[in-house]
Amino acid sequence: xxxxxxxxxxxxxxxxxxxxxxxxTQGQIKAVxxxxxxxxxxxxxxxxxxLRPTAGDIRLDGEAIAGLPSSRIGMAGIARTxxxxxxxxxxxxxxxxxxxxxxxxxxxxxxxxLGLRHTRREEEKLRERAEKWLExxxxxxxxxxxxxxxxxGQQRYVEIARAMxxxxxxxxxxxxxxxLDDTETRELGDMVRAISESGTTVLLIDHHMDFVMSxxxxxxxxxxxxxxxxxxxxxxxxxxxxxxxxxxTDDDA
Amino acid sequence: MSVVATLNKNPxxxxxxxxxxxxxxxxxxxxxxxxxYYLNMMIFIAILALPALGxxxxxxxxxxxxxxxxxFFAIGAYGSAILSARAGLSPVLxxxxxxxxxxVIAAGIGAVVLRLRSHYLAIATLSFAIIVELVxxxxxxxxxxMQGMLGIPPMGLFGYEASSDVQFYYVYWPITALMLLFALxxxxxxxxxxxxxxxxxxxxxxxxxxxxxGYKTGIYVVSSVFxxxxxALYAHFVGFxxxxxxxxxxxxxxIMVLALGGFDxxxxxxIGVALITLLNEYALGFADYKKIILGVTLIAVxxxxxxxxxxxxxxxxxxxxxxxxA
Numbered sequence: 016x017x018x019x020x021x022x023x024x025x026x027x028x029x030x031x032x033x034x035x036x037x038x039x040t041q042g043q044i045k046a047v048x049x050x051x052x053x054x055x056x057x058x059x060x061x062x063x064x065x066l067r068p069t070a071g072d073i074r075l076d077g078e079a080i081a082g083l084p085s086s087r088i089g090m091a092g093i094a095r096t097x098x099x100x101x102x103x104x105x106x107x108x109x110x111x112x113x114x115x116x117x118x119x120x121x122x123x124x125x126x127x128x129l130g131l132r133h134t135r136r137e138e139e140k141l142r143e144r145a146e147k148w149l150e151x152x153x154x155x156x157x158x159x160x161x162x163x164x165x166x167x168g169q170q171r172y173v174e175i176a177r178a179m180x181x182x183x184x185x186x187x188x189x190x191x192x193x194x195l196d197d198t199e200t201r202e203l204g205d206m207v208r209a210i211s212e213s214g215t216t217v218l219l220i221d222h223h224m225d226f227v228m229s230x231x232x233x234x235x236x237x238x239x240x241x242x243x244x245x246x247x248x249x250x251x252x253x254x255x256x257x258x259x260x261x262x263x264t265d266d267d268a
Numbered sequence: 269m270s271v272v273a274t275l276n277k278n279p280x281x282x283x284x285x286x287x288x289x290x291x292x293x294x295x296x297x298x299x300x301x302x303x304x305y306y307l308n309m310m311i312f313i314a315i316l317a318l319p320a321l322g323x324x325x326x327x328x329x330x331x332x333x334x335x336x337x338x339x340f341f342a343i344g345a346y347g348s349a350i351l352s353a354r355a356g357l358s359p360v361l362x363x364x365x366x367x368x369x370x371x372v373i374a375a376g377i378g379a380v381v382l383r384l385r386s387h388y389l390a391i392a393t394l395s396f397a398i399i400v401e402l403v404x405x406x407x408x409x410x411x412x413x414m415q416g417m418l419g420i421p422p423m424g425l426f427g428y429e430a431s432s433d434v435q436f437y438y439v440y441w442p443i444t445a446l447m448l449l450f451a452l453x454x455x456x457x458x459x460x461x462x463x464x465x466x467x468x469x470x471x472x473x474x475x476x477x478x479x480x481x482g483y484k485t486g487i488y489v490v491s492s493v494f495x496x497x498x499x500a501l502y503a504h505f506v507g508f509x510x511x512x513x514x515x516x517x518x519x520x521x522x523i524m525v526l527a528l529g530g531f532d533x534x535x536x537x538x539i540g541v542a543l544i545t546l547l548n549e550y551a552l553g554f555a556d557y558k559k560i561i562l563g564v565t566l567i568a569v570x571x572x573x574x575x576x577x578x579x580x581x582x583x584x585x586x587x588x589x590x591x592x593x594a
Binding site for chain 1: 278280283284449450451453454457458459460461462464465467468469471472473474475476477478479480486487489490
C-alpha cells in the first residue's frame with residue numbers, strides 16, 4: 016500500500032537520506048530501526064509531508080504523495096504520532112480525539128455560528144467516533160479531563176486515539192515506546208497489534224529491540240541515511256551487516 | 269442540576285440560554301433605571317463590544333494578533349455611511365452591504381497576511397490599517413477627507429428610524445447579543461475546536477488532514493465583519509464619521525480592552541469594553557490624567573490577573589471553592 020522508491024533528502028551539503036526504497040503491505044506492522052542519526056525521523060517527516068523530499072517517489076495505494084503539504088497527505092489517509100507526544104494541552108482528551116474525525120465533517124463558519132441542527136448532529140457523530148477510539152486506547156473513562164494533566168504514557172494514548180479517529184489507512188508511530196516502562200511498553204505492543212488487526216497498517220520507529228522484534232512483521236534497517244537491510248525480524252537479527260553496523264554503536268540491543 | 273447537565277451537553281442550547289438571560293437583563297435596565305445620559309454610554313458599549321468580540325475570536329480563539337480591527341470598523345462605518353447618505357440606501361441595507369466589502373477585503377488580506385506568524389502578522393495588519401487611514405483622509409470626494417462625513421441617517425427601516433437613546437438601546441443591544449451568541453456558538457463548535465488547536469500547534473492540526481489556512485482566513489473574515497458591523501452601527505448612531513473613527517489608536521484600544529477583560533473568553537470582551545467605556549467617561553473629569561488613569565488601571569489588572577479580569581476572577585472563585593472544600 017505504501018511504496019517508497021529512490022527517496023533522497025539533502026539539507027544543504029548534508030545527505031540525510033539516500034536512495035531509500037521499501038514498501039509496506041496492507042495490514043502489516045513494519046518497523047524502521049537504525050542508530051541515532053540514521054534518518055528514521057527524517058523518513059517519517061518526508062512521508063507525512065512535514066519535509067519535502069529532494070528526490071524520489073512516495074506512493075500511497077498508487078497515489079503520488081511525495082512533496083504534498085501535510086494536510087493533503089493527512090486527507091489521503093496517513094496519520095502519525097510523534098516522538099514527543101503532541102497533544103493539545105488546552106483541550107480536553109475528548110476534544111483531542113474529536114479533532115481526528117474533524118476532516119469528515121463540513122459544518123462551515125456560518126452554520127456553526129448559527130448553531131444549525133445539522134452541525135449539532137455532526138458534532139454528535141464526531142463525539143461518538145472519538146469516544147470509540149478513546150475506549151480502544153483505554154482512556155475512555157478520563158475523556159473529560161484536560162490533556163495537560165496526563166502523564167507521558169497516557170498522552171501517547173491520546174495521540175493514538177486521535178490518529179485512529181482520522182480513519183487513516185496508515186499510521187506512522189515515531190518511537191511510541193520512548194519513555195515508557197516495561198508494563199506500559201507491553202500494553203502499547205498489544206495496542207499496536209489491535210490497530211493492525213483493525214485493518215490499519217502500521218509503520219513505526221523504535222529503539223527497543225525486543226519490542227520491535229516481537230511486534231513487527233517486517234523490519235527496515237537504516238544506517239547513515241541508507242537502507243542497510245530489510246526482512247523479517249528473524250532475518251534481521253541474524254544478518255551480518257546489521258550486527259556489524261550495530262556493534263559498538265547502539266546499546267539497546 | 270439536570271437542566272444544567274442537559275445544557276452542558278448541548279453547547280448551542282447553553283449559549284442560547286446564557287445570552288438570552290443576559291439580553292433580558294439588558295433590556296430590563298432602562299425599565300428599572302429609567303432613561304438618562306447613561307443610556308448613551310450603554311449604547312457605545314453595545315457598539316464597541318462588536319470589534320472587541322471580533323478580535324477575541326481571532327486572538328483569543330485562534331491565537332492570531334491583528335491590528336486591523338480599527339480599519340475594518342472604519343470601512344464598515346464609511347461604507348455604510350456612503351451607501352446610505354450618498355446612495356440613499358436604507359441604513360439596514362447599507363450596513364449589510366458594507367459587510368460584503370469588509371468580507372472581501374478581509375479575505376484578500378487574510379489570504380496573504382495569515383501566512384505570517386505572531387508579530388509579523390501584527391506588523392502586516394498595522395500597515396494595512398495605515399493604508400486605510402490614508403485612503404480615508406485623501407479620498408475627499410467620497411469620504412469628506414479630514415472633515416469627515418455628516419448627516420448619516422439613523423438606523424432604521426421603512427421610515428421607522430431610531431431617534432432617541434432609548435430606541436437605539438433597544439435596537440443595538442439585541443444585535444450585539446445575537447452577535448455574541450454567534451461568536452459563542454462558533455467557539456464551541458468544531459470550528460472553534462480546530463482554531464484552538466491551531467493556536468497550539470498548526471503543524472499537528474495539518475497532519476490530521478485539516479486545511480489550516482482555510483480556517484485562519486475564515487476566522488479573520490468573520491472577526492473583521494464583527495468590527496465592520498460595529499462600525500456601521502456607530503455611523504448610524506452618532507450620525508457622522510471622521511478619520512478618527514477606527515484609527516490605529518482605536519485598534520490598540522480594542523487590544524487593551526481584551527487585555528483587561530481577558531483574551532480567552534468571549535464574555536471578557538464585553539467586560540473589558542464596559543470597563544474602558546466607564547473609565548473613559550468617569551476619568552473625563554480629570555482631563556489631562558485620563559490616559560494615566562487608564563494606563564495605571566491596565567497595569568494593575570495585568571499585575572493581579574495576567575490573563576485578564578474575567579479569567580482571573582473565575583480562577584479566583586475556583587481557588588476559593590477548592591480552599592473551602594479542603
